[in-house]
Amino acid sequence: MDLSFNEEQVGFKKLARDFLDKEVVPFRAAWDRAESVDTAIIPKLGQIGFFGLTIPEEYGGLGGDYITYCIGMEELGRADSAVRGIVSVSMGLVGKVILSHGTEEQKQQWLPGIADGTTLACFGLTEPDTGSDAGNLKTRATRDGDDWILNGNKIFITNGTWADVCLVFARTGGPGPKGVSAFLVPTDTPGFGRTEIHGKLGLRGQATAELSFDGVTVPASALLGAEGEGFKIAMHSLDKGRVSVAAGCVGIIQGCLEAVVDYSTQRRQFGRPLASFQMIQDMIADISVDADAARLLTWRAADLIERGEPFGTEASKAKYFASEAAVRAANLAIQAFGGYGYVDEYPVQKYMRDARVMTLYEGTSQIQKLLIGRAETGVSAFL
Numbered sequence: 096m097d098l099s100f101n102e103e104q105v106g107f108k109k110l111a112r113d114f115l116d117k118e119v120v121p122f123r124a125a126w127d128r129a130e131s132v133d134t135a136i137i138p139k140l141g142q143i144g145f146f147g148l149t150i151p152e153e154y155g156g157l158g159g160d161y162i163t164y165c166i167g168m169e170e171l172g173r174a175d176s177a178v179r180g181i182v183s184v185s186m187g188l189v190g191k192v193i194l195s196h197g198t199e200e201q202k203q204q205w206l207p208g209i210a211d212g213t214t215l216a217c218f219g220l221t222e223p224d225t226g227s228d229a230g231n232l233k234t235r236a237t238r239d240g241d242d243w244i245l246n247g248n249k250i251f252i253t254n255g256t257w258a259d260v261c262l263v264f265a266r267t268g269g270p271g272p273k274g275v276s277a278f279l280v281p282t283d284t285p286g287f288g289r290t291e292i293h294g295k296l297g298l299r300g301q302a303t304a305e306l307s308f309d310g311v312t313v314p315a316s317a318l319l320g321a322e323g324e325g326f327k328i329a330m331h332s333l334d335k336g337r338v339s340v341a342a343g344c345v346g347i348i349q350g351c352l353e354a355v356v357d358y359s360t361q362r363r364q365f366g367r368p369l370a371s372f373q374m375i376q377d378m379i380a381d382i383s384v385d386a387d388a389a390r391l392l393t394w395r396a397a398d399l400i401e402r403g404e405p406f407g408t409e410a411s412k413a414k415y416f417a418s419e420a421a422v423r424a425a426n427l428a429i430q431a432f433g434g435y436g437y438v439d440e441y442p443v444q445k446y447m448r449d450a451r452v453m454t455l456y457e458g459t460s461q462i463q464k465l466l467i468g469r470a471e472t473g474v475s476a477f478l
């Protein structure tokens with residue numbers, strides 16, 4: 096794995112950081128309090144190219160490799176994880192599977208809008224009764240002539256109330272993973288209900304929703320991939336999504352490091368800068384090592400994707416380590432800031448609240464450990 100950045104990667108990192116430092120960082124605390132970003136940021140993110148990373152130019156994307164993608168997600172995570180989630184779900188979880196599993200017509204219909212941020216997508220997998228046990232989801236799609244009729248519910252869906260299209264996973268066959276199919280459902284289809292979930296601990300700037308499908312009717316052309324292939328599509332999407340979450344967590348850790356270094360070199364206690372105390376340097380060293388370790392695990396998974404090699408276990412390792420490390424880093428950062436770390440004048444409390452969900456969504460730390468354990472032993476500990 097070559098760890099030196101090429102000119103394009105260096106250029107994108109600078110472009111991304113300059114843009115986010117001007118257009119996101121100054122507003123993130125207010126968006127967090129208001130429980131919504133200013134949605135005018137979404138098309139601006141599109142213009143910079145965040146939504147088009149790794150989507151080929153023929154579908155309106157920027158092209159680009161997976162390391163550049165990780166750089167983009169890291170910069171977004173450092174700036175505001177709520178904003179990263181909007182991009183990551185629309186382009187990462189949905190856009191990329193349309194690219195890998197969609198028909199040419201589906202690609203032409205959805206990808207250009209997703210790639211420039213004018214179309215927002217959401218990923219409808221999780222249900223009230225099936226979070227980790229995604230293969231047992233209950234939402235049903237029934238064939239009716241040339242159409243499919245969807246009935247059921249989804250929960251904790253990022254972008255749910257803002258999205259134009261939802262990738263819905265629904266049961267078209269018998270029980271278990273093999274009975275699941277995937278559908279691209281426009282959210283303005285009659286019977287498609289959505290309600291925003293308020294009062295989240297973190298990621299408050301993004302719209303997280305409950306969805307309901309009450310006789311939602313879509314044509315056969317809405318089916319993504321083959322009938323019964325939906326669970327594999329979801330897993331394929333999540334494998335890459337986990338790399339994106341890991342990269343976002345690297346951004347959180349990096350943001351914590353920069354915040355603590357800034358603060359501790361400026362603030363004085365007992366007549367000396369905080370940075371001159373051994374216990375503060377102990378915290379900074381732990382955060383710094385976690386940033387490097389998480390970044391390297393993430394880039395290893397990205398490098399495997401780029402080379403077309405299996406990467407699922409490496410994605411699980413990166414996501415598991417980086418998300419737990421982001422919680423550790425934010426916790427240490429608050430400790431280093433003392434009381435100032437507990438109020439939103441400084442970003443570290445927001446890093447903590449945003450980091451906390453990273454060990455839950457796109458597969459909990461426990462699910463990642465079981466996937467890693469299964470890969471190491473060849474024995475499945477899932478029921």
Ligand code: CAA
Pocket residue numbers: 184218220221226227228229230251252253272326327328330331333334407456457458459462466477
């Ligand atoms: N890629 C392709 N196919 C895969 C796969 C992968 N990564 N993983 C499994 N499959 C295939 C298997 O090969 C198997 O097919 P065959 O029988 O033909 O071999 C089939 O799928 C079933 O696989 P498993 O037996 O492994 O399935 P399982 O029911 O035991 O469960 C699980 C697997 C790992 C627990 C899975 O359910 C899982 O990952 N759960 C976590 C769900 C999750 O991450 N949810 C996140 C919600 S989305 C979100 O958070 C988005 C958001 O808005 C932020």
